[in-house]
Amino acid sequence: MVFNTIGSSNPITDIMNARLWHYNDSAATDPTLGVLVSQVPNPWLTNFVFSAPYTGLTLSQKNYLWLTYDLFPTATICNYIDGDFLYFNLDTNVYMPSVTSPPGYQIVGPCGTGVGDDLLQDEFMVYPIPCNDEIKIYLNSKVNERVKIDLYTVTGLKLNTLFDGFALEDGFEINCPMKKYPAGIYYLNYLFKQKVITKKLIKL
Numbered sequence: 190m191v192f193n194t195i196g197s198s199n200p201i202t203d204i205m206n207a208r209l210w211h212y213n214d215s216a217a218t219d220p221t222l223g224v225l226v227s228q229v230p231n232p233w234l235t236n237f238v239f240s241a242p243y244t245g246l247t248l249s250q251k252n253y254l255w256l257t258y259d260l261f262p263t264a265t266i267c268n269y270i271d272g273d274f275l276y277f278n279l280d281t282n283v284y285m286p287s288v289t290s291p292p293g294y295q296i297v298g299p300c301g302t303g304v305g306d307d308l309l310q311d312e313f314m315v316y317p318i319p320c321n322d323e324i325k326i327y328l329n330s331k332v333n334e335r336v337k338i339d340l341y342t343v344t345g346l347k348l349n350t351l352f353d354g355f356a357l358e359d360g361f362e363i364n365c366p367m368k369k370y371p372a373g374i375y376y377l378n379y380l381f382k383q384k385v386i387t388k389k390l391i392k393l
Contacts, residue, residue: 190239192256196271196294200233203268203297206259207232209239213250236275260297266345270295296385298341298378313379319391322368328361337380367392
């Protein structure tokens with residue numbers, strides 16, 4: 190399988206390893222990860238190739254393959270992490286994906302815009318702060334566009350995606366349980382209209 194890191198802000202300073210994973214009903218040693226097929230260190234060239242032989246595909250089942258990156262601890266906050274899928278070889282046959290560059294990207298976080306955008310702040314409200322076992326997130330996007338809200342630790346480790354979908358024009362409220370997280374400081378990243386708003390969250 191052949192990929193590249195086009196779309197990433199600075200893969201040389203941010204991306205440490207690329208990993209290829211496989212999942213189907215018979216191959217799942219861990220349902221959340223599947224099986225690690227291969228990894229490529231320092232995937233910074235124009236294209237990088239996962240070339241290790243792999244016999245885990247089951248033709249009678251659906252097989253899912255996906256790419257993840259390991260980032261350097263020094264990865265630059267707010268940089269974009271992205272990539273393209275060019276083609277893959279299976280039993281000497283070359284297959285081209287119908288979509289080589291799917292929409293979307295990840296941001297090294299927690300990341301804030303650094304500007305006081307009052308409109309966006311009004312669209313994304315979190316309460317209560319500090320919180321105990323639950324927070325409420327109110328979204329009022331004014332337009333029906335896709336919104337993503339991620340929860341991060343203070344060190345930039347992404348813990349969970351609390352919401353990924355279309356915000357309704359009239360606004361709506363999301364209840365997010367926080368009971369499983371220990372007391373401390375967290376950050377919520379709100380991605381909308383190619384902007385990012387970060388809110389600090391204190392869990393008691």
